[in-house]
Amino acid sequence: MHTDTERCVRAVRSKDARFDGWFFTAVLTTRIYCRPSCPVVPPKPENMTFYPSAAACQSAGFRACKRCRPDTSPGSPEWNQRADLVARAMRLIADGVVDREGVPGLAARLGYSTRQTERQLLAELGAGPLALARAQRAQTARVLIETTPLPMADVAFASGFASIRTFNDTVREVFALTPSDLRTRATRTAKSHPAAPTTPGTLTLRLPFRAPLAPDNLFGHLVATATPGVEEWRAGAYRRTLRLPYGHGIVALTPRPDHIACRLTLSDLRDLTVATSRCRRMLDLDADPVAIDEQLSADPVLAPLVDKAPGRRVPRTVDEEEFAVRAVLGQQVSTAAARTHAGRLVTAHGEPVDDPEGGLTHLFPTARALAGLDPESLAMPRTRRTTFTTLVSQLADGSLHLGPDSDWVETRARLLALPGFGPWTVDVIAMRALGDPDAFLPTDLGVRQAARELGLPSTPAALTGRAAGWRPWRAYAVQYLWATGSHPINFLPE
Template sequence: MHTDTESCVRAVQAKDARFDGVFFTAVLTTGIYCRPSCPVVPPKPRNMRFYPSAAACQQAGYRACKRCRPDTTPGSPQWNHRADLVARAMRLVADGIVDREGVTGLATRLGYSARQVERQLLAELGAGPLALARAQRAQTARILIETTELPMAEIAFAAGFASIRTFNDTVREVYALAPGELRTRATATRATATRATATRAARTPGRTEAGTPGVLSLRLPFRAPLNPSNLFGHLAATAVPGVEEWRDGAYRRTLRLPHGPGVVALTPAPDHIGCRLALTDQRDLTVAISRCRRLLDLDADPVAVDEQLRTDELLAPLVDKAPGRRVPRTVDEPEFAVRAVLGQQVSTAAARTHAARLVRAHGEPVDDPEGGLTHLFPSPEALAALDPESLALPRSRRTTLTTLVRQLADSTLKLGPDSDWDEARARLTALPGFGPWTVEVIAMRALGDPDAFLPTDLGIRRAAQGLGLPSTPAAFTARAAAWRPWRAYAVQYLWATDDHPINHLPA
């Protein structure tokens, strides 16, 4: 997109928010970069330069606009519907792999050399993995500076910087303000907002909860429209007791993070998702935000998805009735694979019961002073050690589950943001008890493939029959070819024709 100068100029002049995160506008005369929807008067086209990432702008010497805060935009939707090297690398960078394992670790996970990864990222994004990780560290640092009272030294290391000097230099370079000045500015903004109207106050970037040390309240942006009914309805209706719950209008769950457990509460709002995080270690902020965004599919491009689905005259009324449906995903891919097996050929309630038994027996206890969460979902390593005879499942299902968790535990099967979708499907299909439905539901919700399709699902078949779509899986799949590459979103619209709790926000 950023190479199409004419289209980029039109988007900037129209202040089109649909392109926020897709490309960034750098201004030669001011030395700043902005999101396309920046509210300031657009510069003259001859002074605009366009880049594919915030990291590329920073690497070219531009600093972030203080008005539109381009570093806080939703991520590029490209990484959602691709499974090539660059897309997988970007998902891993967002998950904090470079900070934890370095460029070598990133390359190893992708199965390429560090030089190959560097070359591919530079070619498409104008920045290598170190620059991309640096931009992400800068954003994390800004969040912590503006929303907490942590000392700057603690923020530096929590954001992933190797030294306080590097932290100071990066913040000054990216934001044209020293860390202390950034905090003073944010404090003044909050004080002004507190005295202003509630609408003005809602624009503040977030804060530490008063009297609740270590709890952060943030806003997660998204591209409009977003329909929360099936998104939060699905998560609430399938919530595993002890790991997930719906409480006070928020979906809450425990998180397994690199430096310790966390708890998140996610609340739908008209223009953002409220995100309240309690972390054991502040260094996990970046990865926690990344996983929450992935869970709620917040980097999707609903306009592109819905436009494609509207071309089908049978789907168009469903899209027009409730546009902006997202695919509910997961914060833990192995966890979801286990739950998919537990949900084979049983009701939602039965699947929750089976999962709750595993949690009580093998999950890791956590503290949740504000709710009823008690455990992390069991890791594959913990489940690999269980006695199959202790499982209240049919013998064939026990074999399916135990084979799955053993392969997850020894890394024979890898499910994560770096997964190759086709390879993961092939490995899942080779496991005993894994039919097309189980493989595709894991591809849709764990791997994040936007084109995953469930033609044999009972709810989908009922919806298809009601709409006059073909009834046999082969004919239905052929008919759905026109929906590609967004068939997973078509599944959400089809599911929503049924009056099931997964399609409604809890009361």
């Protein structure tokens, strides 16, 4: 979009928050870059230039605006609605792969050479993987500087910087302030707007999103299907444990009118970026609800549903392998039965965690841990035991990979080849674990019931044909269809 100068200028002049994260405005006279909705008086069009990423702005010598903080805007929806090289790379960079494995590790996961990966990212985003990861590290550093009393040396290494000098230089270059100046400004703001006390070691963040957002079935679905010991609803927040690259964490997510309040407790602060990215992905916060709802509203059957509660999101996951296991546990059983099966696995094979603030007890067990269990201990039909054991063994030995970098077409084919994996299981994994925005569930009982009540075809083949006009947003259409029923997934708990 950043190449459409006229459209970008209109968005900046109208301070249109819908375009935050889609592109960034760099002001040639001040050498500052902003989000489109920046509250300052817009510069003259001839003094504006536009970039597709904050990293591209920084690479071109611009620093972040202190008013609108463009580094904290929602991410581009492009990276979660596409499955090409650039989109998969961006999801992996957000998941911290460059910091942990370097650019060669990123390229290896994508199946391309380092040179090809760098060239395609540079062509589309104006910045290579190192610059993109550097921008992400700068934002993580800012969060730690402003929200914790950690010594600056600890902030630097927790943010992924290799040295204190690089940390200082980057913060000064990106924000035009030293780390100490950033903390001083944040301290003054905190004194004028005191926050609620938090547990030591807990970080409090605001996760932005593009409005509108309908929280009912988003959080309702997560809570209604929650695995005991791993997830819970407490004091108005969805809470769960997180398995992370350097340790574990506990997150509490609370819907607010203009953001999601996020409280993170981490065993290793180096996991902050990854934990935040996975929570955003789980709540589908980088979606473009205006574009999605506009297309779905073109169908006269869906239009009243969209008008009633615009901005529905797809409830996703923080762990693709965990969700695949739970999808198998949920085959042909009730939500309550699936939760019971999952809870037993967690108690028997999950890793214990301490949660002084609530009732979370375990991390969900890894595929490796589940691959070693006795199949006879599973209270399910023999055919489903085979499905379960085949899945976890392939996940454990690496012959099946599920992650933010998964190729949607290839992964669907590999899942369909497994015993006991039919269209419903594959599509629900594609929708909620892989993040395919066009995944569709025409055989799902709730979808078929909603279709029948709305006068849509209720047979899978006919409904699939009728849903062609909803593409590429059929996963969101499913959320609107599910929301017509009285199932508890559609409501926030009291």
